[in-house]
Amino acid sequence: MERQKAMMLKRREFLKLFPAALLLPEFSSVIPFRKRKRARELGIKIGRLQPGNWNAITDVPGVKVGHSTIIRGSGKLVVGKGPVRTGVTVILPHDRIAEEYLPAGYHILNGNGEVTGLTQIESMGVIGSPLCLTNTSSVGMVYDAVVSRLPNDGLMPVVGETWDAWLNDVEGRHVHAEHVFAAMASAASGPVTEGNVGGGTGMTCYEFKGGIGTASRKLRKPLDKYTVGVLVQANHGSREELRIDGVPVGEELTDLMPEPDEASYLSSILIVIATDLPLLDYQLNRVAQRGAMGLARTGSVAHNSSGDFIMAFSTANRIPANEFWNGKTYSMQSIEQYDIEPLFSAVAEATDEAIINVLFAAEDMIGRDDHKVYALPIDRVLKIMDRYKRLFHEDEKRKIADLMERRL
Numbered sequence: 084m085e086r087q088k089a090m091m092l093k094r095r096e097f098l099k100l101f102p103a104a105l106l107l108p109e110f111s112s113v114i115p116f117r118k119r120k121r122a123r124e125l126g127i128k129i130g131r132l133q134p135g136n137w138n139a140i141t142d143v144p145g146v147k148v149g150h151s152t153i154i155r156g157s158g159k160l161v162v163g164k165g166p167v168r169t170g171v172t173v174i175l176p177h178d179r180i181a182e183e184y185l186p187a188g189y190h191i192l193n194g195n196g197e198v199t200g201l202t203q204i205e206s207m208g209v210i211g212s213p214l215c216l217t218n219t220s221s222v223g224m225v226y227d228a229v230v231s232r233l234p235n236d237g238l239m240p241v242v243g244e245t246w247d248a249w250l251n252d253v254e255g256r257h258v259h260a261e262h263v264f265a266a267m268a269s270a271a272s273g274p275v276t277e278g279n280v281g282g283g284t285g286m287t288c289y290e291f292k293g294g295i296g297t298a299s300r301k302l303r304k305p306l307d308k309y310t311v312g313v314l315v316q317a318n319h320g321s322r323e324e325l326r327i328d329g330v331p332v333g334e335e336l337t338d339l340m341p342e343p344d345e346a347s348y349l350s351s352i353l354i355v356i357a358t359d360l361p362l363l364d365y366q367l368n369r370v371a372q373r374g375a376m377g378l379a380r381t382g383s384v385a386h387n388s389s390g391d392f393i394m395a396f397s398t399a400n401r402i403p404a405n406e407f408w409n410g411k412t413y414s415m416q417s418i419e420q421y422d423i424e425p426l427f428s429a430v431a432e433a434t435d436e437a438i439i440n441v442l443f444a445a446e447d448m449i450g451r452d453d454h455k456v457y458a459l460p461i462d463r464v465l466k467i468m469d470r471y472k473r474l475f476h477e478d479e480k481r482k483i484a485d486l487m488e489r490r491l
Contacts, residue, residue, distance in 0.1 A: 119278070119446065119461065122327070122439045127468060128475040129328050129439060130432030135299035138436075139275040140312030142299040143357040145177035145398050148314065149270030150281030150295070151262040160252055160451040168251040168450045171225055171258050172281030172295055173266040174214040174314060174355055176396055181233055183401040184209040186415070188367030189394045192375045196351050196390015198243035199226055208364030210396055211238030211404060213267060216282035216295075216316045216353050219246040221258035228263035236408055243392055245318035245351040247285030249341065250450025275314070278444030282353075285450060286318035288441050289325040289333055289382070290341055291459045292448055293317040296441030300429035302360070305422055309360040313374070313433040316353040317441045319389055324382035327439055330471045332464055333382065339457040351390035352378060352438075356430055361399035361416040366423060371395040373427045377434025 122129065123138065135142025150172050156165030176185050187210040189201050199222065204210060212233055215225045222244045229240040247253055266281065275297045283294025299312040322340065325333025354374040362370065374393040378385070385391050400415040407413070442459040449455045468474045 119444055122436065122443045125443070125461065125465060126475040127328055127439070127473070129436040130300070130428075132300040132303065132429055132432055135301055135310050135312065137274045138299050139297040140174065140299065140314040140355065140357050141272045141275055142310050143312045143359050143398060146312065146357050147175040147270035147272050148275045148297075149173045149175070149266040149268065150276060151266035151269070152280050152284050153257055153262065154284065157449065158453065162252060163255045165252050165255065165257070166451045167255065167257045168285035168448060169218050169221070169247055169253070169257055170281045170284045171221070171262055171266050172216040172283065172316065173263070173270055174357075175267070175270045176210065176213070176357065177398055180213065181211060181237055182404050184211040184238065184404055184407055185396045185398060185402070186362060186364045186367055186400050187394065187396040188364050188369070188371050189392065190368060190371035190375060192378070192391035192393065193385040193387070193389045195388055196244060196392060197222055198241060198353070198392045198394070200239040200241040203239050204241075207238070209238065209402060209407070210241060212240040214241045214243070214355055214394060215263065216243050217258055218251065218253055218282065218285065219244045220253050220256050224256060224258055224260065225263050228260035231260070234404070236404070241394065243316070243353040243394075245282075245286055245316055245353060245390065247318065249285070249287060249454055250448055250456060251285035252451055277440055279446055279448055283316045283441070285448070286316065287341065287456050288317040288438070288445070289320040290322040291339070291442055292445035292456045294441050294445045296437040296439070296444065298433045298436035298440055300433045302429050303425040306360060306418070306425050309358060311356065311358040311360070311426060311429045311433055313377070313430065313437045314355045315434065315437045315441060317438050319350045319352040319391070320381070320383050324384065326380065326382040327464065327468065328473045330468055330473050332467055335467055336460065336463065339460060341457070342455040350386040350388050352383070354378065354393040354434055356393065356395040356434070357398065358395075358426065359398050360426060361418060362397040363415065363417050366417065367395040367397060369423070370426060370430055373430040374434045377431040378438065380431065380435040381438045
């Protein structure tokens with residue numbers, strides 16, 4: 084009885100981390116939301132399916148995202164002091180994830196990196212904690228912070244990393260428990276801040292400034308009441324590989340390379356896929372594989388040095404932790420096997436657009452040793468897209484809207 088009471092207290096302590104709104108503490112750099120417009124707002128329409136309300140992973144009901152961003156210092160690198168350009172991003176699948184587990188799956192496209200908890204997902208098919216994204220040297224600290232707030236009988240935290248050493252004092256390990264707790268406390272639904280934020284603060288993408296990006300898709304019939312959302316931490320790719328909606332943009336933008344130009348080996352990405360479609364763990368493994376298709380659409384070939392990890396979960400089947408561990412029976416739902424097809428296209432499209440949204444949101448950054456990474460030059464990209472006739476103009480939008488109205 085005493086052990087059960089202690090466990091319940093620890094569960095309540097964990098759930099207190101998720102109030103509806105909480106101001107970030109002083110160490111976090113508050114990045115104004117959407118200082119740059121997203122790709123779709125500027126006429127770049129990736130794929131054929133429609134996004135959700137926010138075009139974000141938070142379009143999946145119950146899913147929340149929080150960031151803690153650390154930007155401090157400038158000039159020469161002094162390990163342990165800075166400059167610091169890093170942080171942590173937390174994806175909360177739902178508010179009671181420590182008490183009600185969710186089915187989960189994963190796919191490793193290239194394994195030169197680390198995500199904790201994957202062997203437990205493989206063996207047990209569920210997650211029971213937030214998913215956290217950070218830098219390579221901070222995995223242990225983030226893991227320790229999350230596990231300190233989980234029940235003693237809980238599942239292992241899922242913590243993934245990409246290497247931000249080009250801009251950040253990565254070996255200084257500046258992400259601490261208070262940053263993790265702040266990201267958890269700030270987790271919210273609605274629009275998601277993208278670019279130089281959270282775990283993506285110091286990352287590069289196709290040798291432009293990288294970071295956090297997200298997108299979503301509404302599914303086609305017979306699954307049209309469901310949504311899939313994707314969030315990425317992008318730190319991958321060589322410039323000449325970059326494709327936007329099939330256009331070889333990277334081949335034309337040969338300037339604005341990182342200074343000094345030695346950052347092309349930074350080539351990892353974390354992809355998190357969420358859906359409210361009722362799926363089992365083996366189906367979510369298949370869904371995760373389609374995230375790799377979306378990555379490939381942007382040009383990546385998953386380089387040898389790349390840590391390309393894709394996680395997927397469904398919010399539809401909630402499994403009480405007590406029943407999971409104590410051998411009681413519980414029921415789960417799943418769609419018919421052949422009905423999964425529309426989800427594959429949606430995952431590929433949303434992953435593709437989430438990566439492009441990283442590039443459109445991220446801004447120039449100067450980091451350690453005055454290393455500089457430039458933002459994607461959006462005005463030049465739009466001219467290239469227009470030349471390839473891949474820019475979706477406002478008059479075209481009106482024509483399609485009128486046509487759809489007439490059909491209704």
